Amino acid sequence: MSKRMVVIGGDATGMSAASTALRHDDAGELEVVVLERGHYTSYSACGIPYWISGHVGERDALIARSPEQHREAGIDVRMRTEATAIDTEKQTVSVRGVDDGDTYELGYDELVIATGAVPTVPPLTGADAEGVFGVQSLEQGEQIVKDLADGDRRRAVVVGAGYIGVEMAEAMVVRGIETTILDQAPEPFTQVDPDMGALIREAMENMGITVLTGVAVDGFDVGEDGRVTAVRAGDTVLPADIVIMGLGVKPNAQLAADAGLRIGASGGIVTDVRMQAAPGVWAGGDCVEVHHRLSGTGVHIALGTHANKHGRIIGTNIAGGYGAFPGVIGTxxxxxxxxxxxxxxxxxxxxxxxxxxxxxxxxxxxxxxxxxxxxxxxxxxxxxxxxxxxxxxxxxxxxxxxxxxxxxxxxxxxxxxxxxxxxxxxxxxxxxxxxxxxxxxxxxxxxxxxxxxxxxxxxx
Amino acid sequence: MSKRMVVIGGDATGMSAASTALRHDDAGELEVVVLERGHYTSYSACGIPYWISGHVGERDALIARSPEQHREAGIDVRMRTEATAIDTEKQTVSVRGVDDGDTYELGYDELVIATGAVPTVPPLTGADAEGVFGVQSLEQGEQIVKDLADGDRRRAVVVGAGYIGVEMAEAMVVRGIETTILDQAPEPFTQVDPDMGALIREAMENMGITVLTGVAVDGFDVGEDGRVTAVRAGDTVLPADIVIMGLGVKPNAQLAADAGLRIGASGGIVTDVRMQAAPGVWAGGDCVEVHHRLSGTGVHIALGTHANKHGRIIGTNIAGGYGAFPGVIGTxxxxxxxxxxxxxxxxxxxxxxxxxxxxxxxxxxxxxxxxxxxxxxxxxxxxxxxxxxxxxxxxxxxxxxxxxxxxxxxxxxxxxxxxxxxxxxxxxxxxxxxxxxxxxxxxxxxxxxxxxxxxxxxxx
Structure with missing residues (x-):
């Protein structure tokens, strides 16, 4: 093998890039190594709320391909393994085992940065208490499913009424939990205009969800056992057995920034239309910013469908083909x-x-x-x-x-x-x-x- | 009033043209007369199969606006009244009462021909027997509903597996009637390619519908009571308590042709983009041919959505506005x-x-x-x-x-x-x-x- 492709992040973009490149490697010249910090590859994060609600019965239903399946396809998937630094001049990645702490350097010919996004977590007292959850990874989904099974959770508070917020409000309601959803904005779901958001508010209220808007969370009350007991928002104290944080995500671009790659105003890695961030360095998915065809600006939109497109485009380009991302319109x-x-x-x-x-x-x-x-x-x-x-x-x-x-x-x-x-x-x-x-x-x-x-x- | 608009046909195109023109008649100069041969105005012919199946409970649900409602809006709707001739030079329509046979001449400044379509009925022996029905008008729908209520109809044969055919097959199956559908083509539903039609066949068979293709109907056996007893197709004799004819429709353009208006190869009246067939003479809906944007030819597509568009365009133009039909793509x-x-x-x-x-x-x-x-x-x-x-x-x-x-x-x-x-x-x-x-x-x-x-x- 004469060419090594290293992929940082084993979800939509990363694994799609790896699979696409390998599928087109007719000469058998490509070695593909994927570094994945977590326990899972190629899963549908968008499906997590529906697994929590019970609508999708099995965790494994959300996993399109396991590490083993990818390995059978010829990809060297290294789980619980993170990249700690990139050197674009030497063309190396510094690698560390999450569990064993072992470190090594890994040379690459083509590098794919697919590090995804990280949740926006405001610095609130009690935000790290037990019973306060994000919904970003399958691991976090597992924690929530376990937590709901472990105890009598009668009151849920969902912080943030965007996509994840309303989907998690549904999940809680479906599970018979009394649910309150909070947002700072005057109406829920600021991805649509307030007059349309008002229709969503009305519908959610008719479903028995309490919708509190124009309200900022100040912190969380924590019991002696270290578990959240209430959400504080101004004068309002909302008792809570479980809290779901749905304040959105931001690009996980620190590794790229440290390597000197260009970061846009949106916080995402900047690439060209072929998803190339620097010669031989590609980036896609939730960690990049993309061109918005109407505003003309770079925007950060974390969405599985874009991530999959990016992965395919990157894989095609690495394989010597031509793939170009035409931008988004925020659908x-x-x-x-x-x-x-x-x-x-x-x-x-x-x-x-x-x-x-x-x-x-x-x-x-x-x-x-x-x-x-x-x-x-x-x-x-x-x-x-x-x-x-x-x-x-x-x-x-x-x-x-x-x-x-x-x-x-x-x-x-x-x-x-x-x-x-x-x-x-x-x-x-x-x-x-x-x-x-x-x-x-x-x-x-x-x-x-x-x-x-x-x-x-x-x-x- | 200084201008008279005469509309021949009181369904989608005709009533939409009438309403649109009147709505924009700010000066109150327009007199609108509508001649309708049947008993109903502005009804959804597309909904008839679902009324017959029982899914739509009431006949009146299919009627968007009754003659009385149109009259309240200021339209002179003359029911059971047909146009027997058009003189485009004298600008008159010859009118005849369907029930009383009274005739008179009606002058017009603007004429709208919205005579719709007539079913394709092959000259087969027994085609006029009792129990053999078309599904084109609300009147025919009524006859079918009444017929199904009147006797024990256990076996239905639907002739023609296009839109009306498959929808009527559904209606019969929903009513618990053993249903056979016949078509001359190798696969049902020739509006899609045969490989896609094969999927429809399979699905219909799984619903318990017998699908016979490559089969032409030769005639109908009629009992002594004058009622259909079987459908004959080559060597096949299909016992039938009720027969639905779904062989499609053709433009009802004879009146226009007799008046010297241009008729296209599809059999429909030819108009310009503003739906004008001759100076002061407009035509739209199931009686016209329209431009197909891909084939570049004139085509006849009988469909309520086009008919309504035509009506609005004609009404707009008569009211002095600008409306142009951009053609169809066969959706x-x-x-x-x-x-x-x-x-x-x-x-x-x-x-x-x-x-x-x-x-x-x-x-x-x-x-x-x-x-x-x-x-x-x-x-x-x-x-x-x-x-x-x-x-x-x-x-x-x-x-x-x-x-x-x-x-x-x-x-x-x-x-x-x-x-x-x-x-x-x-x-x-x-x-x-x-x-x-x-x-x-x-x-x-x-x-x-x-x-x-x-x-x-x-x-x-």
Whole structure:
């Protein structure tokens, strides 16, 4: 073997890069070494809330491929092994066994940094108490499952009402636990605009979840046994048997920064379109920043689908092929019990920050023909650039069958469509699947009217 | 009032044109007269199979607006009234009362022809027997509902395995009737390619439906009471207590043809992009042909969503606004019980007819993460133009939650995307909604590989 590929991090990006490169190594010249600090490879972190809720029955269901399976495919996977330093000049990685403390240097020809993200943990008193959990790794998921089985947990407090927060609120409610979710913002789920967030609040309250917003956590009360007993937020004391921290994540880019690689304003590693951070050094997944096609800026979006794309692109490039990442538009989807949430493009806060002038339009529709017995409501909000009418963003809040429509808007944004152009698109219709005017078309039409209405108001 | 708008046909296109024009008539100058031969206005013909199955409980649920409601909005709706001739020079319509036979001439300033479609009925012996039904109008739906209630119907034969055929097969099965569906083609549902049709056959057979293909109906056996007793197809005699004819429809364009309006090769009335067939004469819905954006030809596609778009466009134009129909790409969706079918763009037969050189790619995926308990299978087939890689068509056959993804492909085709460009699109991902690589992306990737592979095979 004449070429060694070293991968730091054995999850989505890392293992996908390793597998892709090896699959294309027809000459058998590639040696692939993966360093993974944890106990697992290639697992679905996004699935953890559903394992905790019991909806996905087995931990192993979340593991796409075990270390053994990767080894059978010819990858030298070294578990419980971390990289402590990178020397891009000597092309070496300093390696340390997490359990045994053994250290060694490992030379590379191609290096893949796939170190993922770390949870945002504010410096609050009691944050390290027993019963306070993050939900970032399978190990943390295991701790929560064990903790819920170990004792009588009747009251849960979820801190942060973003993706992980609302998904964990669902998990707690499904398990019959009295649940409160907190957020600093005026409405939950700031990935959508506050008017759409208000719909999520209402739906969560109807599910029996207590939603406290505009509230910052000050700290945690800890009992004599070292276990959390309450969450303090201003004058409010919320008794809690278990606390879930869902304040989001930031890129785990310290190793890269220490090696002198460029870090962007978002905190993520900067790469070129081929996901190359420096000659022979590649980075992808939750530790990088990516180009946002609408704002034109570098953004950090931790999401399994991007991580997998990055891994495939890196593997393809290392194998001598051509792969380029076209950037993101911030598409995402989530749910809280039966309530679905989808978003793509820019929300109002983001559009303002990017400097866009825009109109908005919000419509209510149904997932099927209105007379269909299973018809569910959905609300769609669009942002369109004033004057050009270009679609800038879309948000959907609704019930079963609504949110996946966000992909139609994502495809429209990807192509730079105007809302006017979308008005008469040939989308599918049959009573079990949509009204005769699909919500996408109704929303586009209303937005197009807003764009037209905005023209006279513009002096130039 | 200084201007009279006469509308022939009081369903989707006609009433939508009438309502739209009147809504924009700020000066109050418009008189709107609608002539409707039947008993109902503005109803969902697409919903009839679900009313027959019992899934939609009430006939009136299918009626969006009754004649009375339209009259309250200021439209002069004349029911059981048909147009027998149009004189475009004198600008008059000859009118006849269906029940009383009274005739009169009606002058118009603007005429809307929205005469819909008529079922394709082959000249078979016994086709007019009792117990043989079409499913085109609400009146026919009523006859079927009444017939099923009146007697013990144990065996149904559905002739034609297209949209109406499979939907009526579902209706019969849901009602506990032993059902056989027949089609001349080698596989059912020729709106998709035969390999995809084979999946539909298999699913229908698993639902207990007998699927007979490559079989042409020769006629019907009729009992002494004048009621159908069997369907004859070659040597096969299929006993039947009820027969549903689902052989498709053709444009009801005779009135327009007699008036000297141009009729296209598809049999539909030809219009310009504003849906104008001649000065002051507009036509839309199931009686016109429309521009297919991929084949470049005029096609006849009878579908409520197009009909409603046409109506709105015609109404806008008559009101002095600007509306233009951008054409179709053949997007459609249907289901048979839990099996969903979506298609857009060109199938292989259509692509061949249009002269395209293309590659195909078929992938199997799931509607959600594979480990999600409710994961359902779905098969996606794509056609992409060779060399350019432009997406030409997509077909989806799968279970709950699969077929609406066809809209993503429709939006991609609408924008002239290549499958390569689609490979890394930012589509939504979360375990309850898709695998980490959505089926759309997996299919695009496979098709892109086929396009690449096809390059060396091409001499120029």
């Amino acid at each position: 995402a989807i989530s749910k809280v019990c039966s309530l679905e949430i989808g978003r793509t493009g820019l929300g109002q806060r983001e559009a303002d920050a990017a400097g866009y002038g825009y109109v908005t339009a919000t419509v209510e529709s149904t997932t099927t023909a209105g007379y269909w017995p299973e018809a569910e409501w959905m609300t769609v909000k669009l942002l369109a650039e004033q004057r050009t009418g270009r679609l800038l963003g879309a948000q959907i809040v609704g019930h079963a069958g609504s949110a996946k429509r966000i992909d139609v808007f994502a495809t429209a944004i990807w192509n730079g469509m105007t809302v006017e152009e979308m008005t008469f698109m040939d989308l599918s219709y049959a009573p079990p699947f949509s009204p005769v005017w699909d919500a996408v078309l109704v929303a586009a039409r209303k937005a197009a009217k807003e764009v037209q209405g905005a023209i006279p108001a513009s002096p130039v | 459609a969706i249907s289901k048979v019980c839990s099996l969903e079918i979506g298609r857009t763009g060109l199938g292989q037969r259509e692509a061949d007819a249009a002269g395209y050189g293309y590659v195909t790619a078929t992938v199997e995926s799931t509607t959600t993460a594979g480990y999600w308990p409710e994961a359902e299978w779905m098969t996606v087939k794509l056609l992409a133009e060779q060399r350019t890689g432009r997406l030409l068509g997509a077909q989806i056959v799968g279970h709950a939650g699969s077929a609406k993804r066809i809209d993503v492909f429709a939006t991609a085709i609408w924008n002239g995307m290549t499958v390569e460009e689609m490979t890394f699109m930012d589509l939504s991902y979360a375990p309850p909604f898709s695998p980490v690589w959505d089926a759309v992306l997996v299919a695009a990737r496979k098709a892109a590989k086929e396009v690449q592979g096809a390059i060396p095979a091409s001499p120029v």
